[in-house]
Amino acid sequence: MLQLSSSLVLGYVACGLVCSWVYFRRYQVSRPPVGVFNGRDLALMVPLLILVPLLYLLLPLWLTAALWLLVTLSILSFTWEPLLPTRWSIWLVAVTLLASDCGVAFMGTRQNAFFAVNDFAVLVIVVGITNLWAQSGMKARDTALLALLLAPYDFITTIQLPLMSELLTRLSALPLAPLVAWSSGHTLPSIGLGDLLLAGVFPLVMRKAFGRLAGLVALGLALATIGVLLALPLQGGFPLMVVLGPLMGLQYLSWRRRGPERTTGRYLLEEPMPPRKAPCTLRQETR
């Protein structure tokens, strides 16, 4: 039986994943005009994923916070870009969200007022990054491979080494903590940003590659897995990718047997984006 805090965390996660899904079908992020996410990016991404947490542990706290703030600001701005009509409104929303997060963080990063704001910010980040990856042509094959490679990494850094728990302890003391969490009594169920990104991007690339059903299955399985793990009375951190990684690999293999992966062009040809009313421009607003 899920506790209230776990239910809230699962609710946030579900909200993030569904928002990513909806965003993917309704909005286009400004992807790099030249280049596609490919195997070589994957080969670079894995060592980076190993190095970045170490870097965050080694760098002074203020530098870590500044770097993370800049990265977040950039992510928030491109995520809001297709939704808001003007440049200043995009920056206003992004800066307001960051300022709110920083403001409540000063009152303490272990209280639910902070989590309420921070979880929302993390969800926007998840929506932005997963859509940037998926809309930049990330393949289901590469995503599944990344998830599989991260499974042993997650196991080692979470169970065998103190790396992940030290990192979360360090970053959770800062504004924009990279996790979705909710405090209830003496429990603090949480899920890290990295896990959320993988769980969020996989349904998108599966939808692009193999169709709506494949995407929905991936979405449902990710939510079910996270729900079950949150319900289990686990002590300490649990390496989510150990379960999600093989699950994604199996899904990919299963759908791949039915046919080749679609390119983005083919996907949009077969499933055109629904027509959407363009956001009104500043000039239209003033008329």
Added chain:
Amino acid sequence: MLEAGLAQLRFAASILFGTRFSLWSLDQLIAALQATQREFGFLGAEGRELLGSPQLDEETRRAMQLRRFRSQAVRAAHETRYYQQLFERLGLDPGRIRYEEIARLPLTSKADLRRDPEAFVCRKAHPFLRVLTTGTTGWPTSVAFSTYELRVYAALTAISALFSGELTSEDIIQLSTSSRGMLGNACLVGAGAHLGALVYLAGVTEPAHALALLAEKHHLAGKKTRTSVLYTYPSYLGALIECGLALGYRPSDFGLERIFVGGEIVTEGLKVRSQQLFGDARVIEGGYGMTEIWPFGGQLCEQGHLHFEVSQGFLEVANLGTSAPALAGETGTLVATPFYPYRETTLLLRYGTGDVVQRLAEPLTCRLRHLPATSRLLGKVALSVQHGRGWTYPRQLAEALESLEEVPLPARYGYWAVPGGVAVEVVVREATQQVRRHIETGLEEQGVPLQALHLREDRSQLQHPMPLRGDLREHTFGPLTLDHPLSSERSVFPQAAEAMLKGAL
């Protein structure tokens, strides 16, 4: 994606700071563009803007071009015999030239280059290919290029083709250009290799042979079933149209989708008349290019202006009479200085191309308005005629004549100055009064001050024929068709077979 980003940054650095291109980055860019096209089905305009020349205001453009001109002039003065002597004679420090002084430097003429082409080659360069022009206007001009330059040109051609979407890996490309037009052919073959398209050089053979090749069916995996792209000269395209219609070919006999024409004046009449033989195949005018100043050249915008990339070279228009900078609305010859890193072997400063254009009088409103522009090419100054009422250019005559069905393609004509204007001679199908009236009207509409018109029914009767690249024929032995092998092959084969049999026994 990360490699593509790094390659873009490296490419942009060369464009912005004039540093040598990295061949790695060019290869990466092409691969990234192809991957993007495969994934998304198209390349967005943002990509073209990202890789194009920066949009600069007038002052910044002048400062940037002056910097590049000085740097190329210093290189030329230190490393080439011709410019070392020139700057010594002028007593000028090329590194301190001011913008307004550039126009006072003497022009480098075609004659200078023809006389001693090696005096223009950098001492430190590694020339690999000596390109000779086809020599339509006399003794061929010689320009040497390095392997780096050729690889850069092929890559830039491929990048341009990817953005325009005019060449794909499925295309089969026929080059009906002179085999001596080595540079253009090499760039296209190189671009084809980058893109994965199939390219073959058909040369400028008898039109019947070229048409048979175009009509040939192919069965190569991943390729179209017929030749889909043709590169040729306008005059040779005219010859193909005329010959094809006479032989009874129809548009359904071909699979052509695009016909790129360049190297001569391309007329609206030719584009329209091409439809009679090649149906919906689009005739695309290739802008302006010249071996001596390659790859600096003009690209056509939707309004028909020739625009020149500011990072590739310095463009001037010299008044026909005074050689001073032409004023807005005046005609003059193109004077070009290709910049490093596009040119590093044969260096030319203020090269007088001899090609006439008009300086635009109106402010630009087209897509490429951030780039300097001129009118379309009006013709070679050597083939233009000065008379009492001014100048008449080959384009005026070609446009008028090729739009008339009564004039066989390519339009063959000559003209010369007479009191009050020009006398024109032209080859027609039938010399009738009606044809005469049509031609007179057409020429007058193009502003030709016609004083006398001579209709000829045979091209051998022309007294001042305009040279056409389509006449640079490469001869073959006998009719080259699969059904009719060469007579020499027929006679040799039985003897060879007999000899083999004897040997086997």
